[in-house]
Amino acid sequence: MARKPPTKPRKNASQARSRATVDALVEATARILVREGFEKASTNRIAEVAGVSVGSLYQYFPSKEALVAAVIDRHNEEIMGFVRGAFVEVADMPVEPAVRRLVTVAIESHHINPRLHRVLDEQIPRAGKLDVEASNREVHALVRSYLESRRAELRKIDLGLAAFVCVSTIEAIAHNTVLNQAEMLSEKMVKTLIDETTRMVVGFLK
Amino acid sequence: MARKPPTKPRKNASQARSRATVDALVEATARILVREGFEKASTNRIAEVAGVSVGSLYQYFPSKEALVAAVIDRHNEEIMGFVRGAFVEVADMPVEPAVRRLVTVAIESHHINPRLHRVLDEQIPRAGKLDVEASNREVHALVRSYLESRRAELRKIDLGLAAFVCVSTIEAIAHNTVLNQAEMLSEKMVKTLIDETTRMVVGFLK
DNA sequence: AGAAAAAGCGAGTTATCGCTCGCATTATAT
DNA sequence: ATATAATGCGAGCGATAACTCGCTTTTTCT
Numbered sequence: 001m002a003r004k005p006p007t008k009p010r011k012n013a014s015q016a017r018s019r020a021t022v023d024a025l026v027e028a029t030a031r032i033l034v035r036e037g038f039e040k041a042s043t044n045r046i047a048e049v050a051g052v053s054v055g056s057l058y059q060y061f062p063s064k065e066a067l068v069a070a071v072i073d074r075h076n077e078e079i080m081g082f083v084r085g086a087f088v089e090v091a092d093m094p095v096e097p098a099v100r101r102l103v104t105v106a107i108e109s110h111h112i113n114p115r116l117h118r119v120l121d122e123q124i125p126r127a128g129k130l131d132v133e134a135s136n137r138e139v140h141a142l143v144r145s146y147l148e149s150r151r152a153e154l155r156k157i158d159l160g161l162a163a164f165v166c167v168s169t170i171e172a173i174a175h176n177t178v179l180n181q182a183e184m185l186s187e188k189m190v191k192t193l194i195d196e197t198t199r200m201v202v203g204f205l206k
Numbered sequence: 207m208a209r210k211p212p213t214k215p216r217k218n219a220s221q222a223r224s225r226a227t228v229d230a231l232v233e234a235t236a237r238i239l240v241r242e243g244f245e246k247a248s249t250n251r252i253a254e255v256a257g258v259s260v261g262s263l264y265q266y267f268p269s270k271e272a273l274v275a276a277v278i279d280r281h282n283e284e285i286m287g288f289v290r291g292a293f294v295e296v297a298d299m300p301v302e303p304a305v306r307r308l309v310t311v312a313i314e315s316h317h318i319n320p321r322l323h324r325v326l327d328e329q330i331p332r333a334g335k336l337d338v339e340a341s342n343r344e345v346h347a348l349v350r351s352y353l354e355s356r357r358a359e360l361r362k363i364d365l366g367l368a369a370f371v372c373v374s375t376i377e378a379i380a381h382n383t384v385l386n387q388a389e390m391l392s393e394k395m396v397k398t399l400i401d402e403t404t405r406m407v408v409g410f411l412k
Numbered sequence: 413a414g415a416a417a418a419a420g421c422g423a424g425t426t427a428t429c430g431c432t433c434g435c436a437t438t439a440t441a442t
Numbered sequence: 443a444t445a446t447a448a449t450g451c452g453a454g455c456g457a458t459a460a461c462t463c464g465c466t467t468t469t470t471c472t
Contacts, residue, residue, distance in 0.1 A: 016439075016448085017438090017439090018448080018449065018450095021449080021450085038331060039331075042428080042429055043429075044428095044429070044430085052450075053450060053452055054430090054431075054432095054451085054452070055431095055432080055433085055450065055451050055452065056451070058430090058431065059448095059449075059450080064429090064430070122331070122332055122335070123331045123332075124331070125244060125245075125328070125329045125330070126328055126329075129328070158398070161399065161402060162402075164382070165379060165399075165402060165403065165406065168375075168378045168379045168382045169374075169378060169379065169406075171378065172374045172375060172377065172378030173371060173374045173375070175374075176370070176374045192364070192367065193371075196363070196368075196371060196410070200375075200406060200407075200409070200410035201406075203406070203410060204402070204405065204406035204409060204410075222418085222469075222470095223419075223468090223469090224418080224419060227419080227420085248458080248459055249460060249461075250459070258421085259420060259421040259422055260421085260422070260461075260462095261419095261420065261421050261422065261461095261462080261463085262419070263461095264460090264461065264462080265419070265420080269460080269461085270460070270461095413472100414471105414472095415471090416470085416472105417468105417470075417471095418468080419466105419468070419469085420465100420466080420468085421464105421465080421466075421467090422465100423462105424462085424463095425461085425462075426459105426460090426461090426462100427459090427460090428457105428458090428459090428460100429456105429457090429459105430455105430456095431456090431457105432453105432454090432455080432456100433452105433454095433455100434451105434452105434453105435452105436449105436450080437448105437449080437451090438447105438448080438449070438450085439448070440445100440446080440447075440448085441444100441445085441446080441447095442443100442445085442446100
């Protein structure tokens with residue numbers, strides 16, 4: 001008897017239907033954030049929408065913040081999936097088409113879940129925002145290493161600085177395009193915008 | 207007798223020491239945001255730090271949000287003061303030095319109260335963020351009208367689009383420079399960054 | 413000086429919300 | 443079958459925070 005000490009510190013991994021519970025909780029949180037806003041996302045409400053009890057919620061998430069962080073993480077990973085794929089695609093391309101592709105992907109990736117993206121951007125008090133910062137660093141590193149591989153095509157410039165400028169620029173334009181300009185963007189406008197952004201960045205690098 | 211109906215709807219203008227009270231409240235809010243963070247900025251605490259009572263607070267501000275909005279407004283107006291000045295300076299300059307000046311001002315303006323700027327950016331759930339949006343529109347209009355006045359120097363390009371790209375780019379680089387890269391920036395690095403950003407934007411426009 | 417209005421006060425009300433805890437149900441192991 | 447662990451439940455506790463209200467103090471006006 002007494003195989004093991006019951007080990008119940010809090011927030012354990014899962015191995016069956018508990019997975020479903022965790023998923024339901026994260027999904028419910030995302031839905032509430034989108035449909036009712038951050039303020040309405042109380043733990044009781046989240047549990048209710050997820051169809052589980054508050055008690056269950058606290059078995060898997062030590063705090064409300066952890067839950068929101070999980071939503072952010074999930075969304076972030078979706079986007080990073082796209083982005084990493086783009087860098088693989090682009091690895092052997094010359095600068096101009098590569099930049100064009102990356103700009104396009106930056107804009108597309110903001111379309112994954114724009115309503116959630118907006119809420120996360122505008123309403124969530126990201127204290128440490130460790131995840132986002134990690135993604136930023138990763139993107140920076142990816143850009144930098146691509147630029148290194150194409151150094152021959154580029155003018156003399158510090159690659160760290162170049163990567164910083166490229167990432168900031170492309171991200172900002174993609175972000176503002178999708179979130180600020182509402183969704184009233186014609187296909188053609190977007191095409192023009194991609195052309196112009198590409199032109200600017202390529203002109204800067206060469 | 208009965209000169210006027212007592213008119214006490216809430217949140218009236220002021221005409222004496224009440225100005226001081228209002229100022230103290232806004233200032234206290236800003237200080238708490240910077241020193242203790244958004245979560246600690248309760249109305250009771252704000253009143254305490256301002257040296258007034260909660261009751262007085264609610265005579266001038268109908269809600270906590272109104273107070274935070276006032277802080278945002280004040281900070282925004284400080285920055286917009288700089289920015290408007292820059293556009294006056296720049297009005298008769300050719301594109302290259304004008305862009306250089308605007309990039310410099312964008313970076314400088316993030317140095318006005320960086321700690322507050324960071325808190326407002328990271329911790330404040332800006333619901334409508336009407337003020338910020340208004341500032342954005344104003345900056346966009348200023349850039350656009352400058353570009354119009356220099357149309358002869360520019361390549362053929364839609365000026366609205368050009369303004370959008372310029373504003374997004376310069377703002378993002380300034381923002382990331384001051385807030386993300388910590389404050390570990392040498393004078394020389396900043397100079398290089400201004401050079402490179404100017405080069406990119408000017409190259410894009412011409 | 414005296415009255416009325418403006419400004420200020422702060423204990424208390426009300427409500428919400430994060431989170432716990434003891435117990436019930438379901439799955440796994442022997 | 444029965445013990446043991448895993449999962450789930452939800453009423454309720456404790457804390458906190460936004461905001462009110464009746465009252466006092468200060469200023470303004472005549």
